[in-house]
Amino acid sequence: xxxQENQTAQQAALPRDARYDIVTKYLTRPKxxxxxxxxxxxxxxxxxxxxxxxxYKGLAAxxxxxxxxIWNGLISPDRSLLFTLNEEGAIVSPFINVTPExxxxxxxxxxxxAVLGTLIGGxxxxxxxxxxxxxxxxxxxxxxxxxxxxxIRTIPSLVWALVWIRVTGPNAFCGVVTQSICSIGMICKMxxxxxEDIDVRILESLDAAGCSRFQKIRYGMLPQIIPNFISxxxxxxxxxxxxxxxxxxxxxxxxGAALIQCITSSRWSMVGAYLFGMILLMIVIELxxxxxxxxxxxx
Amino acid sequence: MSENKRKDAAGKxxxxxxxxxxxxxxIGIFCALASQGVTPFSIVLAALTVCAALHALRTRTxxxxxxxxxxxxxxxxxxxxxxxxxxxxxxxVLTGFDFSIxxxxxxxxxxxxxxxxxPDFNYFPKVVDPLLDTIKMSILGSVIGATLALPVSxxxxxxxxxxxxxxxxxRIVLMVIRTLPTLVIAKFAALIxxxxxxxxxxxxxxxxxxxxxxxxxxSIETIDMGAFEAxxxxxxxxFQSFWSACMxxxxxxxxxxxxxxxxxxxxxxxxxxxxGAGGLGLLMDExxxxxxxxxxxxxxxxxxxxxxxxxQTSQYLRKKLS
Numbered sequence: 073x074x075x076q077e078n079q080t081a082q083q084a085a086l087p088r089d090a091r092y093d094i095v096t097k098y099l100t101r102p103k104x105x106x107x108x109x110x111x112x113x114x115x116x117x118x119x120x121x122x123x124x125x126x127x128y129k130g131l132a133a134x135x136x137x138x139x140x141x142i143w144n145g146l147i148s149p150d151r152s153l154l155f156t157l158n159e160e161g162a163i164v165s166p167f168i169n170v171t172p173e174x175x176x177x178x179x180x181x182x183x184x185x186a187v188l189g190t191l192i193g194g195x196x197x198x199x200x201x202x203x204x205x206x207x208x209x210x211x212x213x214x215x216x217x218x219x220x221x222x223x224i225r226t227i228p229s230l231v232w233a234l235v236w237i238r239v240t241g242p243n244a245f246c247g248v249v250t251q252s253i254c255s256i257g258m259i260c261k262m263x264x265x266x267x268e269d270i271d272v273r274i275l276e277s278l279d280a281a282g283c284s285r286f287q288k289i290r291y292g293m294l295p296q297i298i299p300n301f302i303s304x305x306x307x308x309x310x311x312x313x314x315x316x317x318x319x320x321x322x323x324x325x326x327x328g329a330a331l332i333q334c335i336t337s338s339r340w341s342m343v344g345a346y347l348f349g350m351i352l353l354m355i356v357i358e359l360x361x362x363x364x365x366x367x368x369x370x371x
Numbered sequence: 372m373s374e375n376k377r378k379d380a381a382g383k384x385x386x387x388x389x390x391x392x393x394x395x396x397x398i399g400i401f402c403a404l405a406s407q408g409v410t411p412f413s414i415v416l417a418a419l420t421v422c423a424a425l426h427a428l429r430t431r432t433x434x435x436x437x438x439x440x441x442x443x444x445x446x447x448x449x450x451x452x453x454x455x456x457x458x459x460x461x462x463x464v465l466t467g468f469d470f471s472i473x474x475x476x477x478x479x480x481x482x483x484x485x486x487x488x489x490p491d492f493n494y495f496p497k498v499v500d501p502l503l504d505t506i507k508m509s510i511l512g513s514v515i516g517a518t519l520a521l522p523v524s525x526x527x528x529x530x531x532x533x534x535x536x537x538x539x540x541x542r543i544v545l546m547v548i549r550t551l552p553t554l555v556i557a558k559f560a561a562l563i564x565x566x567x568x569x570x571x572x573x574x575x576x577x578x579x580x581x582x583x584x585x586x587x588x589x590s591i592e593t594i595d596m597g598a599f600e601a602x603x604x605x606x607x608x609x610f611q612s613f614w615s616a617c618m619x620x621x622x623x624x625x626x627x628x629x630x631x632x633x634x635x636x637x638x639x640x641x642x643x644x645x646x647g648a649g650g651l652g653l654l655m656d657e658x659x660x661x662x663x664x665x666x667x668x669x670x671x672x673x674x675x676x677x678x679x680x681x682x683q684t685s686q687y688l689r690k691k692l693s
Contacts, residue, residue, distance in 0.1 A: 119514055122507030126568045135563045142559060184462035191459065226675040227487075228642045231667070234659060235487075238479045244466035249473070318554045321645065325466065328552075335558055347551075354550035 138338070145340030146347060153345040173330075175349035181244055182326040183353070185319070186312040189251025194305040197256045201263035208267070225257030229315055233324040244325030247316060254315070255308050262307075266300035303365045310361040317350055388444065389428070395450055396424035399457040406461035416457060423453040483664050490668035498654065498673045505650035506677065508568050508643075509636035512575025517583050517629040519576070524587035530596055531613065542588075549581040553639050557648040571648035575640060579632045586628050587621070594620045623692045630685040637681055641674050 153175045171177065202208055204217035233250040240246040275292045283291070320328025327346060334342040403416040427447040434440050462468075526532050527541040557574035564570045594617055602612035644652025651670055658667040 115514065118510050122511040125504055125507050126511050126572045128564075128569055131564060133565075135565070138562045142563075181465050184465040187458060187462045188466060188468060222679070223675070226638075226678055227671060228638070228655075230642050230645060231487075231655065231659075231671070235480060235483045238483060239476045240472055245468055245472070248466050248468060314550070314552055318552045321554060328554075331555065332558070335555075335562070347555075350552075351547055351550045355546060358546070358550075 141338060141340040142343070145342075145344030147344070148341060149344035149348045150339075150341040151345070153342060154349065175327075175345055178327040178330055178346070179349050179353050182316045182328075183313060183357075185244055185247040185251060185316045185324075185326055186309055188248045189316070190255055190305055190309040190312050192248070192252035193255025193308070194259055194301070196252060197259040197263055198301075200256060201260045201267060204260060205264050205267045221257050221260045224253065229254045229319065230322050233319055233322045237323065242323035242325075247319045247324040247326055250319060250324055251312050251316065255312060258311075259304055259308050262304040263301060266297050266304070269300075270296050299368050303368045306361050306364055306368075310357055313357050314354060392424050392427050392447065392450060395447075395454050396420055399450075399454040402457040402461035406464040416460065420450075420453045420457060423450040426450070486664035487668040487671060489665055490672045491663075491665035492669065494666045494669040495673070498651075498670055501644070501649075501651050501654045502673050502677065504568050505640045505644075505674075506637065508571045508650055509575055509633060509640040512572045512640070513579050513629060513633045513636050515572075516576040516579025517625075517632060520580050520583035520587060521625065523580075524584045524591060525613070527584065528588040528591040530592050530594075531599075531609075531617070545581055545584050548577060549585060551577075553578045553643065554646055557643045558646040561647040566647040566649070568649035571640060571643040571650055574643055574648060575636050578639065579636060582635070583628050583632050587625060590624045590628075591617070591621055627689045627692045630689055634678075634682055634685050637678055 153173070200217060200221060204214050204221060206214045229250060232253055233246060236246050236249045236253075240249060270293060274296070275288055278288045278292045316326045316328075317331070318328050320326040320330070321332050323329060327350060331343065331346045331350075334340075334346065399420040400417045403413045403420065407413050427445045427450040429445045431443045432440055433443060523541065523545070527538055527545065529535075529538055532538050553574055556577050557571060560570035560573040561567075564573065596617075598616035599612050602616050603609070607615075641651045642655070644650045644654065645656050647653070651674060654670050655667060658664070658670060
C-alpha cells in the first residue's frame, strides 16, 4: 500500500508526457504477487493433502523381476504371434500370422469394433445434439438432454460393457454396442458446438431468395456442418481404437483380453508382441486421422 | 512451353488420382472378399466397388465457347461411399454384429441399469474414502505429470530447439507413451510397485505427461518469437530469453491444459482400481463381483457429483485464463 502511494506520488511529480514513458510504465505495472502466492499456496496445500495417502511403500515382492520381464518382452517380442514362421524361425508365406490368436487378426478385430462403434455412435448422436442445442429447442428441453448426455459420459465404459454383456454375451459385438453408447457423449458435445457455429446469415439470405425449408437445410446448413461432423467422428474413431484395446479386460473382445491374460500369466514375450502391434496400429491411426482432418479443415 | 507445363501438371495429378482410386478400390474389394469368402453378396459388393472405381476414373471433356477444352475430373464420392460400405460389412462380420440379439434380449439391458439408477444410499459412508483416494491420486498425478511435461515440451518444439534429431527423438518417445492405454500402464505399475494408490498415481503421471507434452509443444510452436529473438540479440542467454519472452505467452495455455488434464484424470482414475491400482475402481470391481448393482449406482453417483463439480470449476477457471 505504502509502495503504491509512493509510486503515484512519483508519477504525479513527473512531467506529463513522461507518464507514458516506458520506465514509468514499468514501475507502475500491475503487481499481482499476492495472486501468485495464493495460487502457489493452494497448489502446495493440495499436493501435501494428496501426498498423505499416496505413499511409496517400496517395490512389490517380485517388482524388479517383473520390470525386467516386461523390458525383455518389449525388446524381444514373440515373433510367432506376428508372422508365420517355419521351424528355423524364418518368415515364410503368407508372412503375417492370420490365425485368430495372432496379433494381426486381433488388431483387425479391435479396429472393426471401433469402426462400427464410432459409426453407430455418430449417427445416434445427431438427434441428441439437435435436441440439446439451445439455439434450436426451448431451454428446458436442451437442459434435460444435456443432463442426459452428461449421465452417459459419467458412467465409465467398463461399466457400460458389463451392462451390455448381459445382452450380447462376452464377445466383440458387446464391444461394438458399448462403444456406440460411450461415443455419444463426446460426439454430441462437439456436434453441438458445430451446430451453434452455423452462420445464420446464409440461411436468411436463402430465405430472402425464396428457398423452401428443405432447400435451406440442403444448401444452407449441411455444407456448413458436415465437414465438422465428419472431422468429429474421425477424431472419436482415434479415441475409440484406443478404448477398444482396453475393453477386452472385461471380456468385450479386441486385443485387450489376450493382452491382460498374458500379463497375468507373466508371458512377457507375448505381451511384448501384443504391445508392439498396438503401438504400431495406434501410430498409424493417429497419423491417418490427423491427415484426413487437416484435409477436411482446408476444404 | 506453358502448354507443356500445364500438360505435365495434369499428367501428374492424373497419376496421383489413378493410384488413389486403385488403392481405395483394392482395399474395398479386399474387405468385401476376405471377410466372408466368395459368396454372392460379397461378389456383388466387389463388383459395385469396381463400378464405382470406373465411375471415379471417367473424365468428361468439355468444349468452352472460346474454343478451349477443359477436362472435368471424375467424381470419387461414390467410390468413397462404396469403400465405407465394404469396411462396415467387413467389420460387422469380424465382430459378429447381430441386430436380432439386440431385439430378442434387449430387455436384459435394463435389468442392471435400473438397479444402477436406484442407488443404495446406506452404502455412502464406504464410498467416501476411495473417492478421496481417487481425487488425491488424480491431483498428485496431474501436478507431477504436468510439471515434468513443461521442460520436455520446450525441448520438443521446433522453434526453440534447432536440433532436428533431438526434437524428433523426443516426439517419437512421446508418441509411444501416448499410445499405451492407461489401464495397461496401471496394470504394469500395480505389478511392479504393488497394489494400491501409488501404482495409480504412477499411471496418471505417465498419461498426463504424454498428453500435456503434446498439447504444449503444439502451442509453443505457435507463439510469437520476435521478443525471444530480440532478447537473444541483446546478449541474454537462451534460458533467460525463454523465461521472460516466451513464458508469459505460454503460461495461460499451460495452466488451462493442466486443468483440462485434471478433468480427464478424475474420470481415468476412477477405473484404474479395476486392475488393482486403488481408488473407486477397486470398489466398483468388488460391487460388480457381489452383483450389488445398487451399491455400484451409489459409487457412480458419487463420481458423477465430483466430476460435475471439478468440471464446472475448471471450466470457469479456464474461461478466466483465456
